[in-house]
Amino acid sequence: MSEPEPLDSEADSILAERRAKLERMRGAGPAYPNDFVRGDHAAELQAHHAQAARDELEANPVQVAVAGRLMLKRLQGKVSFATVQDGSGRIQWFVSDADAGAEAHEAFRHWDIGDIVGARGVLFRTNRGELTVRCSQLRLLAKALRPLPDKFHGLTDHEARYRQRYLDLIVNETTRRTFQIRSRAVAELRRWMTDQGFMEVETPMLQPIPGGAAARPFLTHHHALDMDMYLRIAPELYLKRLVVGGLENLFEINRNFRNEGISPRHNPEFTMLEFYAAYRDVRWMMEFTEQLLRHTAAAATGSPTLSYQGQTIDLAPPFERLTIPQAIQRHLPDASEARLADPDWLRSQLERLGAQIHPGAGIGALQLTLFEHTAESKLVQPTFVVDYPVEVSPLSRASDARPEVAERFELFIAGREMANGFSELNDPDDQAERFRRQAEAKQAGDEEAMYYDADYIRALEYGMPPAAGCGIGVDRFVMLLADAASIRDVILFPHMRPQENRP
Numbered sequence: 001m002s003e004p005e006p007l008d009s010e011a012d013s014i015l016a017e018r019r020a021k022l023e024r025m026r027g028a029g030p031a032y033p034n035d036f037v038r039g040d041h042a043a044e045l046q047a048h049h050a051q052a053a054r055d056e057l058e059a060n061p062v063q064v065a066v067a068g069r070l071m072l073k074r075l076q077g078k079v080s081f082a083t084v085q086d087g088s089g090r091i092q093w094f095v096s097d098a099d100a101g102a103e104a105h106e107a108f109r110h111w112d113i114g115d116i117v118g119a120r121g122v123l124f125r126t127n128r129g130e131l132t133v134r135c136s137q138l139r140l141l142a143k144a145l146r147p148l149p150d151k152f153h154g155l156t157d158h159e160a161r162y163r164q165r166y167l168d169l170i171v172n173e174t175t176r177r178t179f180q181i182r183s184r185a186v187a188e189l190r191r192w193m194t195d196q197g198f199m200e201v202e203t204p205m206l207q208p209i210p211g212g213a214a215a216r217p218f219l220t221h222h223h224a225l226d227m228d229m230y231l232r233i234a235p236e237l238y239l240k241r242l243v244v245g246g247l248e249n250l251f252e253i254n255r256n257f258r259n260e261g262i263s264p265r266h267n268p269e270f271t272m273l274e275f276y277a278a279y280r281d282v283r284w285m286m287e288f289t290e291q292l293l294r295h296t297a298a299a300a301t302g303s304p305t306l307s308y309q310g311q312t313i314d315l316a317p318p319f320e321r322l323t324i325p326q327a328i329q330r331h332l333p334d335a336s337e338a339r340l341a342d343p344d345w346l347r348s349q350l351e352r353l354g355a356q357i358h359p360g361a362g363i364g365a366l367q368l369t370l371f372e373h374t375a376e377s378k379l380v381q382p383t384f385v386v387d388y389p390v391e392v393s394p395l396s397r398a399s400d401a402r403p404e405v406a407e408r409f410e411l412f413i414a415g416r417e418m419a420n421g422f423s424e425l426n427d428p429d430d431q432a433e434r435f436r437r438q439a440e441a442k443q444a445g446d447e448e449a450m451y452y453d454a455d456y457i458r459a460l461e462y463g464m465p466p467a468a469g470c471g472i473g474v475d476r477f478v479m480l481l482a483d484a485a486s487i488r489d490v491i492l493f494p495h496m497r498p499q500e501n502r503p
Contacts, residue, residue: 014147018112022143036118036139039065043088045123046131054125066091066133067118067141069170071148075109081132082108084117085170092132093119104138114144114170158486162494175489178482182490185300185478189273190253192292198249198275203238205231205255211456212236212395214438214448215258218268231257235274236395236469237456240424243276244464251275253474264486265416268495271474278465282407282423285468286384289411289419290319293382293477300481308414308483311380319382319411324367327375327385335370346370358446364389364404379412388422394434394450396422414480421470428460 025031045064049057068086082093097105099121111117119135126132149171161168161175168175194200208227210217212234222229235252242250253273260266277285294315298304304315328335332349339345346366350357353373358365368389379385388408390398396406408422425431435452442449478490488494 011147015145018143018145018147021110021112022145025140025143032142033139034141036067036141037065038067038086038118041088042066042068042084042086042091045091046089049123049131052123052125052131054129057122057124062123063120064123064133065118065120066093067116069144070111070113070115070117073111073113078105080105080108082117084119092126092130093121093135094124094126094132095135095138099134099136100138107140108138111140112144112147114146114148115140116142116144158488159496162488162496163499165492178478178484178490179492181300181482182478185296185481186253186271186474188296188299189292189472189474192295193251193273193275196249196288198251198277199247201239201242201247201250201252202254203232203235203242203252205257207232207238209451209453209455211450211453212238213256213258214394214450216260216447218257218259233258234272234471236471237453239274239276240464240467240469241456241459243278243424243467244459244462248278248465248467249276262495264488265476267475267487267491270487270491272471273474274469274471276424276467276469278467280468281466282386282409282421282468285421285423285470286319286321286386286409289421289470289472290382293411293418293472296477297481306480306483308480309485311414313381313414313480315382315413319384321384321386321409323387324371324385324389327379327383328367328371331375331378332370340367360441360444362389362391364391368392376412376417377415380414382411382413382418384409384411393422394438395425395431397425397427398430416476417473418476418480419470419472421468424464424467424469426460426464426466428457431460432457 022031045066049062066084066086068084070082071085071090072083074081079094079096082095083090084093095105095108100108118139118141119133120137121133121135124132124134149167161172190200206220206222206229208229210230210233212232213236215233217233218231220229220231221227234256235254239250239252251273253271255269256272257269259268262268277288294304297306297315306313306315322330325337325340328340341363343363343366346363347357350366350369350373355369355373357369361369371385386409387405388396388410390396390404390406393406393408396408399405399407406422410417411419425434435450435457438450439452442451475487475490478484479487482490484490
């Protein structure tokens with residue numbers, strides 16, 4: 001175990017002073033009591049009594065019991081004011097010798113910013129019109145030994161905010177708002193799905209064969225079974241096994257794990273909503289996904305029109321639909337139809353852009369890579385990109401009219417992929433052949449290629465109805481809703497390198 005991080009002299013002095021106060025508290029009785037019953041929350045009091053005038057509150061006293069973290073303290077002779085923050089918001093306290101008693105007031109004077117405190121009293125409105133608790137009883141419920149960041153500068157260092165999310169939540173209102181939006185969005189996604197007749201299920205996160213996406217998995221070992229297992233990269237193949245079993249409309253909101261790089265859009269552990277509908281196709285799935293995201297945005301933020309990083313994103317109008325060549329041509333004018341069908345021209349463009357090209361890439365894969373380097377980041381307003389090449393869509397149903405094209409879409413908003421959906425491949429022989437090609441690519445060195453899953457093929461051989469499926473990146477969607485620049489801003493505890501010295 002690493003040694004504790006050394007404190008600077010000022011912080012060391014504050015910590016020593018607060019520990020001395022804690023020791024005196026221990027000598028007087030329980031230092032961390034748990035017998036104070038809070039009956040009221042700041043936001044509810046502020047909302048319920050917003051219109052109550054000063055005379056009304058004096059004539060009809062409202063008894064309250066509040067508790068939270070001491071964020072501000074102003075000492076003014078025989079009276080003091082404090083601002084206390086609970087999980088819902090803030091409210092002001094008024095403490096005086098006359099109301100709380102000289103002894104309790106004197107003890108309050110020695111409480112520190114950051115302490116967890118409780119009080120009982122009545123509401124009144126100050127001369128400035130601020131709703132305030134006139135405290136008659138005071139309790140120190142938990143001593144804060146470490147000081148909060150300076151109130152004027154707050155916790156602004158991004159790395160410190162991610163590593164000490166508890167502190168970030170205390171001092172940054174924007175962070176609290178972000179995770180409130182996330183909570184509302186996830187709850188609304190779940191409510192919408194169940195209201196539309198979908199059943200929520202849970203599938204394994206430890207899998208003997210990782211499948212459902214092209215990604216490098218995390219490997220672990222189960223000692224009792226003495227077998228290697230993988231953290232799942234997607235729930236898809238298990239969810240479709242359930243469709244075979246007769247669960248025709250189902251969804252899961254849960255974690256996926258991919259052993260890939262970290263960026264403003266990527267975290268090794270992330271949340272997905274994945275859902276499947278039997279007897280539906282990709283066209284129905286695009287309409288459903290559009291409605292789902294539009295409704296959730298309005299429910300979580302109050303409007304389907306969002307402000308994201310200085311741009312206005314409007315989810316209200318119908319989402320645009322483009323093929324990969326159409327998207328490329330919009331942002332690369334010299335990409336004629338003939339050139340987009342020429343592998344040599346595509347390779348020359350990708351080399352110019354410094355893109356990594358897989359040796360066995362066909363026309364479709366080359367077009368997709370060119371799209372990712374020229375057009376993807378420019379798709380600001382909601383856009384479905386459709387007709388993906390079959391060669392990069394190993395689980396998607398091929399079009400009957402154009403066998404080289406998959407009935408697949410990806411949804412892009414604010415220049416990043418938000419959802420991936422398609423008509424499901426339910427032909428066991430076709431799926432087995434695609435698995436074989438993926439297995440060959442893996443043997444050739446492609447770490448993200450899929451494994452051959454014989455049990456999934458066996459499930460398809462029992463017959464899976466025609467179906468459509470979609471996966472939505474919840475973290476990226478919340479980034480959009482909360483106007484967050486990085487995926488780390490919407491994950492409570494993002495993964496980071498360990499610090500050499502821990503506080």
